[in-house]
Amino acid sequence: MKKVLITGGSEGIGLAFSEAYAKQGCELFLCARRMDHLQKAKEELQDKYSASVHIYAMDLSEDGASEELFRQLKEEHIDILINNAGCGYAGAAVSIDLDKEEAMLHLNMIALTVLTKLFASQMAERGAGIIMNVASTGAFQPGPYIASYYASKAFVLSYTRALQEEIKRTGVQVYCLCPGPIDTDFYEKSGGRMSSYHMSAQDCVRYALRHMRSSCILIPGFLNRLLYYLPSSWKMKWLSYHKK
Numbered sequence: 001m002k003k004v005l006i007t008g009g010s011e012g013i014g015l016a017f018s019e020a021y022a023k024q025g026c027e028l029f030l031c032a033r034r035m036d037h038l039q040k041a042k043e044e045l046q047d048k049y050s051a052s053v054h055i056y057a058m059d060l061s062e063d064g065a066s067e068e069l070f071r072q073l074k075e076e077h078i079d080i081l082i083n084n085a086g087c088g089y090a091g092a093a094v095s096i097d098l099d100k101e102e103a104m105l106h107l108n109m110i111a112l113t114v115l116t117k118l119f120a121s122q123m124a125e126r127g128a129g130i131i132m133n134v135a136s137t138g139a140f141q142p143g144p145y146i147a148s149y150y151a152s153k154a155f156v157l158s159y160t161r162a163l164q165e166e167i168k169r170t171g172v173q174v175y176c177l178c179p180g181p182i183d184t185d186f187y188e189k190s191g192g193r194m195s196s197y198h199m200s201a202q203d204c205v206r207y208a209l210r211h212m213r214s215s216c217i218l219i220p221g222f223l224n225r226l227l228y229y230l231p232s233s234w235k236m237k238w239l240s241y242h243k244k
């Protein structure tokens with residue numbers, strides 16, 4: 001039975017990953033901040049799929065939290081890591097609350113890097129494992145009025161592609177999932193407005209799991225894949241982030 005760690009596994013895209021792996025009979029390790037949401041996800045996954053689920057209430061935007069999560073899970077020998085927890089804030093770059101923005105950058109980049117590094121080393125020693133880092137189509141171009149979020153996702157994409165090149169001979173598979181707009185609470189929380197072109201979290205995850213092994217960069221949705229190849233300056237001008 002594969003052991004799967006999903007950060008942000010209690011809601012949205014992370015919960016869709018949790019369901020997909022529960023259906024496959026995997027043992028799940030879910031991390032998010034709110035215990036009541038984790039508990040609810042755990043009960044649903046147990047009831048629906050008889051899954052074995054372990055939950056960890058942690059704020060990964062805090063210094064040392066990712067190292068602590070690894071310390072608690074080291075002996076489990078996690079087979080699959082889904083680095084999904086992330087957040088973003090829409091607004092003028094100079095006006096977004098600095099404390100919130102720093103926590104976002106820590107979560108989206110530092111926590112993802114620390115968890116990747118620690119679990120990838122362990123997986124490389126065993127000669128097997130899968131790491132999926134969740135970026136965004138926002139990684140493909142600068143994003144006026146959501147500047148630091150898009151920049152953080154550009155980091156995830158660049159880091160993951162480089163790591164994949166370094167690590168491919170160890171037996172560890174590394175992927176970067178770049179969803180376009182997905183119907184979750186993300187927009188409500190970020191202060192943005194969801195585009196009319198969007199897909200469900202379940203479809204996004206189905207695409208990711210079906211196309212793993214074909215490419216390091218996984219982009220669900222035909223238009224989103226097209227977007228990847230358009231010039232960055234064009235995208236920045238015409239596809240600016242929809243603020244509420």
Ligand SMILES: NC(=O)c1ccc[n+]([C@@H]2O[C@H](COP(=O)([O-])OP(=O)(O)OC[C@H]3O[C@@H](n4cnc5c(N)ncnc54)[C@H](OP(=O)(O)O)[C@@H]3O)[C@@H](O)[C@H]2O)c1
Nearest residue numbers: 008010011012013032033034059060086136181182184186
């Ligand atoms: N929705 C989209 O359109 C979209 C598009 C492209 C990429 N993405 C990316 O996909 C990922 C998941 O997004 P989503 O739409 O599923 O968002 P979501 O519905 O808001 O879910 C986010 C999950 O992450 C957890 N989380 C948030 N902050 C955390 C923290 N500091 N420490 C630990 N866990 C934390 C949340 O639980 P708690 O709040 O309880 O901590 C929740 O489980 C993110 O990386 C996002 O950037 C989303």
